[in-house]
Amino acid sequence: MCEHDHTSGPVPQSQLQRRHVLAGAAALAGLGLASMIPAPVHAAKTNGDSEPAARRGNSTHPAPVIIEGGTLIDPTTGQVTEDAVVVLAEGKVQAVGDRASTRRAVAEYRNSATTIEAAGKFILPGFVDAHVHAQTFEDASLILSHGATTVRSGSTSFYQDIALAQIPKYAAGLSPRMHAAGLFVSPDQSDSILADPDLAPLASSRHQLTTVSELAHLTKVNISRGATVIKTRANPRAGLADQDPLELVYDRDQLAAIVHAAKGAGVLCHSYSAKAIAGAVAAGVQSIEHGVFVDEKTLASMAGKGTYFTPTLFGISGMAQSSDPVLAERGREYAPILAKAVGAADELGVTVIAGTDSFGTDVTAIGDEANSLAKAGLSQLKALQSITSAPARMLGVHKQGVGRLVHRGVADLVLLGSNPLERSTALSDVQLVVAQGAIVRNDAA
Numbered sequence: 001m002c003e004h005d006h007t008s009g010p011v012p013q014s015q016l017q018r019r020h021v022l023a024g025a026a027a028l029a030g031l032g033l034a035s036m037i038p039a040p041v042h043a044a045k046t047n048g049d050s051e052p053a054a055r056r057g058n059s060t061h062p063a064p065v066i067i068e069g070g071t072l073i074d075p076t077t078g079q080v081t082e083d084a085v086v087v088l089a090e091g092k093v094q095a096v097g098d099r100a101s102t103r104r105a106v107a108e109y110r111n112s113a114t115t116i117e118a119a120g121k122f123i124l125p126g127f128v129d130a131h132v133h134a135q136t137f138e139d140a141s142l143i144l145s146h147g148a149t150t151v152r153s154g155s156t157s158f159y160q161d162i163a164l165a166q167i168p169k170y171a172a173g174l175s176p177r178m179h180a181a182g183l184f185v186s187p188d189q190s191d192s193i194l195a196d197p198d199l200a201p202l203a204s205s206r207h208q209l210t211t212v213s214e215l216a217h218l219t220k221v222n223i224s225r226g227a228t229v230i231k232t233r234a235n236p237r238a239g240l241a242d243q244d245p246l247e248l249v250y251d252r253d254q255l256a257a258i259v260h261a262a263k264g265a266g267v268l269c270h271s272y273s274a275k276a277i278a279g280a281v282a283a284g285v286q287s288i289e290h291g292v293f294v295d296e297k298t299l300a301s302m303a304g305k306g307t308y309f310t311p312t313l314f315g316i317s318g319m320a321q322s323s324d325p326v327l328a329e330r331g332r333e334y335a336p337i338l339a340k341a342v343g344a345a346d347e348l349g350v351t352v353i354a355g356t357d358s359f360g361t362d363v364t365a366i367g368d369e370a371n372s373l374a375k376a377g378l379s380q381l382k383a384l385q386s387i388t389s390a391p392a393r394m395l396g397v398h399k400q401g402v403g404r405l406v407h408r409g410v411a412d413l414v415l416l417g418s419n420p421l422e423r424s425t426a427l428s429d430v431q432l433v434v435a436q437g438a439i440v441r442n443d444a445a
């Protein structure tokens with residue numbers, strides 16, 4: 001569990017690299033990054049004789065990748081294909097399946113491709129981490145290295161996640177596919193007010209954003225800047241010793257105003273107390289984050305409404321190891337309660353999805369969270385789905401091939417050293433990661 005205050009505050013000096021200054025300048029000018037750089041033009045195929053991509057001001061696709069001889073697993077069904085082949089090229093899956101069905105694509109790309117021998121290994125789609133806070137290229141790279149090729153942001157302090165969301169259009173493998181939240185819709189904005197000139201009207205109440213009009217305004221600015229999800233809260237943070245995570249921050253009416261202003265963008269609601277969670281679910285949020293003290297009545301209501309549950313169980317349990325005695329005690333108290341809630345949610349038909357709450361370079365492997373969910377009662381297949389098909393469906397990207405390797409789907413892939421259908425710890429046994437067609441990790445190389 002990260003103990004950082006996600007709410008706001010300046011970007012640490014060490015993180016103020018040139019790119020962030022550029023993003024900050026764009027933010028202050030009221031421009032998106034996209035308006036400052038040339039439009040992407042993808043070359044049809046890499047051919048080795050091209051001039052450097054940077055000179056042309058656009059990106060080309062990475063060299064094709066052929067993965068062959070591994071066991072392919074379809075997370076939506078658990079169906080297994082032995083001796084499978086996947087051909088990734090031009091940012092897409094060109095072929096996936098057994099040797100016979102992929103022969104033609106293999107022949108087409110063989111000469112230009114990097115071939116990965118995958119015998120004895122397990123081929124999966126890229127993973128999804130449904131709760132991260134990434135603000136730099138380094139954060140993004142660490143997240144990718146654990147196999148999370150698609151992520152949902154739990155907010156950043158200066159719209160860095162919205163900038164990261166644009167990166168894959170121009171350069172493969174530098175950022176996961178980011179569903180950006182922008183600023184945390186939370187009472188204390190502090191210096192985050194300076195992230196956009198349109199937030200200036202909120203300056204006088206920057207430490208106490210509470211009225212429905214203020215909350216709606218911040219939500220709308222986030223959306224206008226390019227946020228595709230909205231992050232808010234119903235309780236304070238558990239990871240800060242001086243905050244009481246059971247105090248009510250926003251009630252049902254306040255949260256409903258945020259959901260309304262989000263205009264269909266999914267709202268993630270950080271919450272801990274039974275009352276707060278009930279209010280958030282009634283307000284129509286898309287997912288409950290953490291949710292330690294959720295009661296059975298609310299779980300039943302979540303199952304009925306299709307509200308997702310992101311318990312961030314690995315992080316909450318990890319608080320028990322904190323050097324701060326208050327947080328350590330909180331971790332010890334919360335972990336078993338949350339594990340029980342995960343089991344109950346699953347039994348009642350709530351879709352549990354995995355999120356690490358990784359913050360900055362403090363990145364947790366998404367496979368470790370899936371493994372924690374399995375220990376709390378999810379089947380091996382559901383643990384696998386919690387980092388693939390389930391969040392892909394929540395984010396509305398399952399048809400693009402996120403969460404499942406399909407012909408013409410996105411070229412995001414993970415190779416595991418052991419079988420995740422036999423033991424969920426295999427989900428942390430990542431040996432190769434391909435993001436947007438680019439190999440971003442290869443332990444065998």
Ligand SMILES: [Zn+2]
Pocket residue numbers: 006131132133154357
């Ligand atoms: Zn968070």
